[in-house]
Amino acid sequence: MAGYKSLEEKELLELLRQDSLGAFREIYDRYWKILYKEAYKRLKDSESAEEVVQDIFTALWNRRNAISLTHGLEGYLYTSVGYRVIDRYRRNSLHLRFREAMQVLQTEADHSMEQALMAKDLQLHINQIIEQLPERCRSVYELSRMHHKSNREIAMELGISEKTVENQLTKALKRLRLSLNHYLSLLLIFF
Secondary structure, three states, X not given: OHHHHOOOHHHHHHHHHOOXXXXXXXXXXXXXXXXXXXXXHHHOOHHHHHHXXXXXXXXXXXXOOOOOOOOOHHHHHHHHHHHHHHHHHHHHHHHHHHHHHHHHHHHHHHHHHHHHHHHHHXXXXXXXXXXXXXXXXXXXXXXXXXXXXXHHHHHHHHOOOHHXXXXXXXXXXXXXXXXXXXXXXXXXXXX
């Protein structure tokens, strides 16, 4: 092992290309600490900095037979730190955007479910109020609002005057409005 410490970068790289674990260990020992410091300086997180450096050395070992360096090993490793840090930022940014999008979708799904439940509850309440109306008032309301008939058509069908239809419809709507006041307040607060 002492023999590897005295070797220059070019010699270590040549031995590395020949699958020398000793050369790899020497490169690792020489550069791990300074690469870690560089990664930590950029990431401000020791675990992430360690991962970046380990990724660099893993890639170095995996590509040992194909590496062709023009500017030396140290420059290559420093450049690798920069690229790995950028990749990590991109990945983190992508994960963050994905998480935010999922939260928005979840919130929208929760919100639409709440709206559907409120609408169903409101419809049940309206139906109860309509059922409690006096018979003639309920008939006028149902013909007007549910069957979309005009006041004249309702008057003819029930054999009453148009003025009576208007009065009965006003009475039904007033009761509905008073009974639904608290629902409207909740809806205003909710939205």
